[in-house]
Amino acid sequence: MSVLFYPLATEKAIGMIDRDNVIVYVVALNATKPQVKKEFEKMFNVKVDKVNMEIDAKNNKKAYIKLGKEYKASDIALKLKLV
Numbered sequence: 001m002s003v004l005f006y007p008l009a010t011e012k013a014i015g016m017i018d019r020d021n022v023i024v025y026v027v028a029l030n031a032t033k034p035q036v037k038k039e040f041e042k043m044f045n046v047k048v049d050k051v052n053m054e055i056d057a058k059n060n061k062k063a064y065i066k067l068g069k070e071y072k073a074s075d076i077a078l079k080l081k082l083v
Helices: 011-020 033-044 073-079
Strands: 002-007 022-027 047-057 062-069
Touching: 002 033, 011 022, 011 073, 022 033, 022 073, 033 047, 033 062
Parallel strands: none
Antiparallel strands: 002 022, 022 062, 047 062
């Protein structure tokens, strides 16, 4: 079962793509940072530098996935049809 559900396409999340090289994903509530990192790297064939997580007021768990310098979040956003 996948721990990654869907990418977020809010104004804040879209801004983070170019500004911070970060993709924001809604993930399973029981997902861990290593699980998210491994699955994202496998799915998109990229190197993930860091994963931060938060649970919002609607009880959704968001993963902020920062990509390595050699990869562009905007390229992945195009694949996901976010931009």
